[in-house]
Amino acid sequence: MNAATVYLVDDDEAVRGGLRALLAAEGLAVQAHADAQSFLDRCPADAAGCLLLDVNMPGLSGLDLQARLRTQGITLPVIMLTGCASVPAAVQALKAGAVDFLEKPCDADRLLTVVRAALTLDRQQREQRQVRLAAQDRLAQLTAREHEILRGLTQGHANKRIAYDLGISERTVEQHRASVLRKCGVRTVAELLNVVGSAGNG
């Protein structure tokens, strides 16, 4: 995984320089871009950190970029910056998934607080995603029959009922059940339910 970086996209060179100096003084890694396209071209797919984005830019605007990120599956939390805040623009940015909306010139403490919160959020989202992917991997190893057993188990049915429903022997159910638990790396049905929950719908 890449180290957490604050990606900064603003077409104003002076603003980039100032924000970069401030973030760097706080020991944060910064990668600055003059326009949205250059950021898209160089942003790694698994970029970690957050994105500090100016709303008002030529070419691809901040709001356009936000939409583009979503379609490319980049999940960096976005903080919108604007030189002239308007309520509609703020609402639009937040609806599009921005975690915050700051008006320039913004207070340094506030900016850093918001950036840190975004970095934390990104880390948490990333960890949750890891857990989900691991759970999905495990479930993917199950055979069709084992999935049937798993469905019975998640519905809270006893071996006997599952055996009856599937028209197989209780002993066979027991064998499959052991196999499901092993493949999911758990020892109890309670733990198994956690894995199923982590994998979610996706």
Add this chain to the structure above:
Amino acid sequence: MTQGSAIKLQALLDTAVDGIITIDEAGLIQSFNKAAERIFGYRADEVIGRNVNLLMPQPYQRDHDAYIANYLHSGQKKIIGIGREVQGLRKDGRIFPLDLAVGEARIGEQRLFTGIVRDISDRKRLEQEAHRRLQELAHVSRLNTASGLAAGLAHEVNQPLTAIISHAQACLRLLQRGELDPELFSESLQQIARQGERASGVIRRLRDFVKKGESQLAPDFLNATVRDVVWLMAHELKGHGVTLELALQDDLPRVMVDRIQIEQVLFNLIRNAMDAVAEVGAERKRIVIATRHDAATHTVNLDVRDYGPGIAEAALPRLFEPFFSTKREGLGQGLSICRTIVQAHRGELSADNAAPGARFTVTLPAPPA
């Protein structure tokens, strides 16, 4: 003149729409027709035989005898044969504008002067009303412009302020931790100074712009006006992803313009062009402003050309009519005001399709020096 023909003549004069007054060499009124009675509020029998100067306000009332004497003496015509706008004085004391044409007639030994007068109060009032309306509309339009510009200018100042605050805070934080890197500090301080100047430059330009706010005709370089307006709109253009190119001819002759009003025209035309390219692809979000001198017609021409969808043929003839708009939320005022302003400068504003896009052309007179 026989008694009968005099009566016939008076009857004829009374049917005239204009006031007709005759006076003798002494300035005494000889005849006063019905229209003159209506215009001045006197009956003919009240004024016949009296000095015509009772129909004019001071200082003309005082000086009129001298005007006649001067003419009789020198033969120099100041008003005879030439119409002009003068002031009249009604019986009720009201002073009003009138057109006066004076002719001279000799009947035998007698010399008579004929004055034909027309009350132009209504026409003057309409003219003043039209002028006031135009001022009002230009003002409203300018307020709209100002509110649009305010956002852009706030942005122009906020950018350097953001840089200044960020650099200063970065330095403070490094200082608090005892990390004294002279190179970093020097870099930040230089930026702080430079961005401070940038912000003050924005304020200065804005102040210059507002100072020119008094409405007056003055010789002006059109290119400078264009550059100022484009500068003020740069943020708005950028926000809409529109590129604006200038193709300004150097050494244009000056034009006599009310700069504020011409700026208004430019704002409107550029805004329209921005609207026109709102729905087209990024590569056609272009506006080109061109100026050129036409030595043959003694005009300076300015084109605002966009690369949008162009103007529907059906809309072209009606484009400058008040309350006609092709925009869903348009009031149909912008272009109508623009044309009125340009025409008040004895110029013309026209539109055509440039395929692709539309082109608006402002033509202003630039008489040879």
